[in-house]
Amino acid sequence: MESLSYQLLVIDDTTHALLLVDGEQGEIIAEMPYPLEYTPTELRLSSDYSKAYMPVIGTNGTGAIFVANLEQKSVYRLPVQLPPPAQFTLAPDDTCAYIADPNGRLYSLTIPSMSLVSWGNPEEASCVGLAASSTAVYSVWEQDNQGFLAVFTPKGELVQEFPIPGIPTNIILDDAGYTILIPFTSTAFTLEGIIVFKPTEANESNPSTMISDTCLYPQDKSSSPAYPCHVAISSTEQVAYIVNEESGSITVIDLPSATITRHIKLGRSISCLHLLPSSNLAIATSHIFADLSMIDLANGRLLSTTNTERQLLGYIAVIPLPISE
Template identity: 60%
Template structure:
């Protein structure tokens, strides 16, 4: 099994530490503690991979944004008060952080000036996913029996809104102009993924739905799938849809959203992180609080961690 070199950043909630791990051999290179009174809600690498952002919620309901300096192997808190963050993303250049809070409000934080701006709650609903590119910020919202995609410019100006037929669970962008939104409903036969093609200009916002795929039609699944996350291959021609509830991955073509195959794993996973080379991936699990190694080429689960550590479902991959 030939796996290219990489390192992992993963959060251990048992010891309240950010772990730096040598990926191929599993050796823990560093344990960087964070304040135990806070629970991380996300983990994102800065564009230069020199630091990582860790939004967190305190036991008293307050919010905080921590920075992990990976060269110094230390964690510090940004000196700005923020509400408790639920969804979180960064601008491509790392100069802004965007996050939502439990009441659905979206905030933009200027990292350099520490200034915080409230964008409001345009959908009057719960935000379940955020993503950003160099043109816009994309948010998905859960309504009673459906969802919506709302798009803002980087100053918080509302640009457009698009209704979704199912209840969204997440959002992923790739570099080829695709937006992937996995969705579920109370009836499993219309679970799936919606693919948009984005081409945002300065004066308009044409975002066109290109495909909507049902993950499992009537004849192939006896139970709900709960599509929870989409990861893309290194060349971003393939998208992998994680189905958390029925322990599988659906592989689709990024351009057409045509289903290529299904991988039955027999173990629930929540998010997928593609390793360098694209043949393998690390999966996190919100249910088991562990990591799994997935062979994407052959469609099989190779191994899972066996440790007393409670590994939260937030992970970042440091590439050489």
């Protein structure tokens, strides 16, 4: 019988190192340092889990990408000069990366050839998230206290734009590359919630035909926003767990019907959520507390938090490992 174990890849800001950690035992397997003058902005695994790509911004304002070879347990820098990568994602085949700088300009980086191409940027708009399938690049933008989804071909051709009913905070694409989820926070005239886009025809010449469902949070008596900011999707792709950073909670949504089914109150701020393989457990990161939390999603409770002097940045990766029993 085969079951799944896992490792964690964690960024330790105290020692400026990527930590490869045994997920079940919590023991550090390897520490892979990176230069002190760089600050990571994301962490993405390759499709075969053998590498991790870490975009960074240097103290001089330039950008770079470091790659962790998880088999050799070493880190190296890609030999290319980059703009500061405020947003970053990988194509499913790992041959191309997509980058947005702090001014909202988009770029594609062909990794084998190290060729960087500028796509331009929408006027006076800020990119708050990127995601990519094999047929399209999805970008979400904030502009004038509202937002929109812009869909590009992998060659950088703008195909279509879709409005967002609030201020978008992120964009998440499911593993199949079929469902796009965009959490959004409120304006003076809108509620918070999540919008779910599903392409009806996905091909390189026309990746933009979509249907959408909007799930709005109920009106809260509190004046403080929940601030939905990240989404984790179940392996069945039927359930989405929405991280609410300000309210320290998780909203559980049934994806086929786009309806709220549960609300988990944690009592502390979390920023991102990562589901663990073959379990009802998840690990949450926190940009505020720089630690990790273990969450029991089945029973809706916070189990534990890390107790260490290490400052663990909010970007981690879960690496599933098949083991024989």
